[in-house]
Amino acid sequence: MSELLEAPAAGSVTAAPRNYEILPKPTDDGEVGGDLLEVAMGPHHPSTHGVFRMDVVLDGEQVVKLKPVFGYLHRNHEKIAENTTYLASMPYTDRLDYLCSMTNNWAYALSVERLTGLQPPERAEYIRVITAELTRLVNHTCLVGFLLQDMGALGTPLMYAFREREIILDLFESLTGSRMMCNYMRFGGCRVDLPVGWLDQARSALDGYEEFLETFQKFLTENEILVARSQGIGVLPPELAISASITGPMLRASGVNYDLRKVDKYGIYDRFDFRVPLGDHGDVYDRYMIRVLEMQESVKILRQALRDIPGGPIVDPKAKIRGFRPKAGEAYGRIECPKGELGFYLISDGSPNPYRYRVRPPSLINLTVLEDMCLGQTVADAVIILGSVDIVLGEVDR
């Protein structure tokens, strides 16, 4: 916390003023911008991670302007949630960031619990930590694989990353019945208890994971091309990161110590011994490394949680399924999801549906500084900078 306070006050630095007319005005001869080339990268581009578009203006290979265009995947998530019951939105939160359904569930459950005052029992809190940290492993592993893919490593790191991810998805499947769309958390607890032998399975999966992380680091972190491609690229200064309200590994790679697991201590995170890695440069390499180091810390948390998990019920006995009507009021629940601060803001008017339902999507907010990071870099860099932001379009467009 102390380092957060030392960092410059938010709002003191703002991003450069934007002019979203993409090409400069034509001259009298009708020539547009001389040698500049406008390229619409996306929405069907191999490395925009979904239906995202970057309108870039290039001077040779250098990016002189970049306009992010999104909304192709807009599904009216918030309005739909306002027209249905609280519980019915739970499976829909899986589809926000479809790589991390567990953390999405948790953030939504947390805000409803704040609204109603439900308190999950001990065992449920432990299960939530375990599934959330497993989700963090899944997300960061995928990200590292995709980032290397963007750098042109032809899928080899991605395939090995996916092999490890499968092991965790198998755990999710045996727990919730679904690999990615888990729909597992409930208000005041979890949906089902752990199957017999699940904890042992999880422990052995974790052993394999540690080995994998070591190998991955040995082969990739010291790879000269990776180092040369990513160091000093896409620098995000901490002042800008704070004033643009960037969160998650991206913020910490810029050297700002802000992790909601430490700041809010939501759930039972104050019981675990783990550290928050911080970068000093805020470039692509730092963002990559912070994720790798966070995975190691997640493994540490998981070891403690798997050791300490108690028995007992998994749902607050006061929790109601039918006739669930929170009393009028508002609540904001936020957690440190793998991509940053994921928050749900709910206003209840006492009816079965939320009056207002609002998502704070970390992917979208982290994306806002894309142009500031890409200006002056080459096209090839812009692609890996976008990769290092870690977006999922389901969450950006909602």
Added chain:
Amino acid sequence: MIADVLNGILLMLWRVVSDQPAPLAALLPALPEALRPVVSAVLCVSPIIGVFATLFALTTLMERKGLGRIQNRLGPNRVGPFGILQPAADGLKMLTKEDIIPRSADKLVHFLAPVALAVPTLLAYAVLPYGRNLVPLDLDAGLLFFFAVGASTELAIFMAGWSSHNKYSLLGAMRAIAQMISYEIPLILSAVTVVMIAGSLSPAHIVARQDGFIWGWVPHWYVLTPWGFVGFLIFTTASLAESNRSPFDLPEAESELIAGHLTEYSGFKYALFFLAEYLGMFAISGLGVTLFLGGWQAPLPGLDWVPSYLWFFSKLILMVFIFIWIRGTVPRLRVDQLLNLAWKFLLPLALINLFTAAIWHFTAVWQFPGALLLRWLLSAVMIGGAYVVLGRALSPRKKVSLRTYRYAT
């Protein structure tokens, strides 16, 4: 007369298979005088096209299977036993696909580009010695011919990029030009080193100079000398860039430029590009084998009974396999890093290597005990010193290093 011709064909085939000299001489006398030049040309050209097109099919299979194993998957295994008919399926798919020409494309140039790429690539095969007495066209300046036709492929890639009227194609074409021109220089300089030592521009003659064995068992290949080893590494690196292979596949960088100059090509034209790219890779690997790996010479004494072309092709496939291996393992460089590597590292190193080769050549007269060791040490110091100075001390990116990270608790 027909019996004579049939007999001649059989004899010729036997001579080719059993590695005997002048296979054509077995057939030509049976033919009328007027037909002989034509038949002789066709007989030279058709095996090249046939053999290398087959090799292309096999290599695509080997690449897909090999990459699959590297990436922890099975690779194609549906078509035929173990997927060995996959190239046929790929080819059929390519042939039956619709040929799309963008409306705003320059149609003539768009059509000509794949042809202009495939033809010079095939021409380059004319001068390679595939085996003992198996060189289609033994030019005195064969190496020069090879590089001349090789250089003209750049034009074809630019034609493809320009005529497609696509921004990705144009960017890819610009990258291709910058890259191929830059890497041509270290490529040629490393070949010049061999020319200087062998004293000939004729590939057949260069192979002949690598005949014999030192101490009775170490082959007299140029790769087994200090300058030859470094030259071979420079040559391989530059030929990776020349054939647009990873980590120098910038012109068609998938994650950045979709497919670069190939973006707007489909169907048979795309297949032709693909074919020409692989043929180019074989040609340049074949040249590497000829210059540094002793061409068709056997690697150990007493193996002369194996037909010489088998040695050539096994070395060729080994090099292609290394290309595939590299493709599956390393990330891609950026354009400026790529050009820096060519101009600031490979080019000076190739020049110093040329100088080292000269010293190696002139110290060959040393007769005192330990002379060979001393020569090796001298060369190693010259090249190793240059490597360190060029690679580290003069590097513009001194600040790039492995980092340590702090933790907040």
